[in-house]
Amino acid sequence: EDKVVQSPLSLVVHEGDTVTLNCSYEVTNFRSLLWYKQEKKAPTFLFMLTSSGIEKKSGRLSSILDKKELFSILNITATQTGDSAVYLCAVAPPTGTASKLTFGTGTRLQVTL
Amino acid sequence: GAVVSQHPSRVICKSGTSVKIECRSLDFQATTMFWYRQFPKQSLMLMATSNEGSKATYEQGVEKDKFLINHASLTLSTLTVTSAHPEDSSFYICSATGENYGYTFGSGTRLTVV
Numbered sequence: 675e676d677k678v679v680q681s682p683l684s685l686v687v688h689e690g691d692t693v694t695l696n697c698s699y700e701v702t703n704f705r706s707l708l709w710y711k712q713e714k715k716a717p718t719f720l721f722m723l724t725s726s727g728i729e730k731k732s733g734r735l736s737s738i739l740d741k742k743e744l745f746s747i748l749n750i751t752a753t754q755t756g757d758s759a760v761y762l763c764a765v766a767p768p769t770g771t772a773s774k775l776t777f778g779t780g781t782r783l784q785v786t787l
Numbered sequence: 788g789a790v791v792s793q794h795p796s797r798v799i800c801k802s803g804t805s806v807k808i809e810c811r812s813l814d815f816q817a818t819t820m821f822w823y824r825q826f827p828k829q830s831l832m833l834m835a836t837s838n839e840g841s842k843a844t845y846e847q848g849v850e851k852d853k854f855l856i857n858h859a860s861l862t863l864s865t866l867t868v869t870s871a872h873p874e875d876s877s878f879y880i881c882s883a884t885g886e887n888y889g890y891t892f893g894s895g896t897r898l899t900v901v
Contacts, residue, residue: 708890716793716880716892717831762830766890773819775882775890779830 676701680763680778687785691753695781697763698745707739707746708775710762717762720748753785789815791883793893800871800900808866808896810881816861817883821890822854825878837864861885871900 678699687693697707706724710717721730723739723746730737734753739746750757760782764775790813800806810820819838823831835851837843837858845851853875855867864883868875881893 710892716895719889719891722889764890773884774821774833774836777830777833782828 676765676776678763678765678776678778680761680781682781683779684782685784687753687783689754689785689787691785692749692751693753693783695748695750695761695763695783696745697747697778698743699763699765699776699778700744701765701767701776703767704741704765705768706766708764708766709737709746709748710764712760712762712780713758720761750783753783755785755787758783758785789883789885789888789891791817791881791891791893793881793896795896796894797897798899800898802872802900803870805867805869806871806898808868808879808881808898810864810866810883810893812862812883812885812891815883815885815888817864817885817888818861819884820858820864821882821884822856822864822866823880823882825880825895831880834866868898871898873900876900 681696708722709720721737726741734751737748760780762780763778792811794809822834834849835843835845837856839858839861843856858864876899880895884890
């Protein structure tokens, strides 16, 4: 059975701190790993990672994938209260299969003043 | 960018009635749509995968007669919760994917059954 595990489950940090969120996976078929941010409504897309070792950046957020060790990290530097959310990691299989995402349980991040 | 519209955003219905939730891809053709359910403080749980013009594939434990999914066109999928009960109260989210378009989520529907 495909499995995606995120850690930590929850995290409380002070504004300005840097955080690292982890996502490990064991899946039968892998195409890409996706990171989403979920506040009160549906998840919003952050990154899609397909190749190992290539860092993707968007402002204070960055992410990288290690396909040998089967994990990814999401870094947030200089955190702000607006970063408070649940961060979801998901793995997508190759196209041509059912193509459904397998989600991790999420990491709940709270950034305090 | 790809946009998926989900409607309604919030619905309250009486126990025993049916509720229909719509998911539309506004600017791309969604060959596949996914329906998720999310309980408070939990991750998304995939309920079913629907491909345009064919029957939906339901995940284990999801009652297909209770959660009717129709994907009649490349831009619209509907989820109907039939004979709703209070335990069906949840947050339902759709996601769509198409050629050259990744997974885009709708804004979700919060269903409360009273």
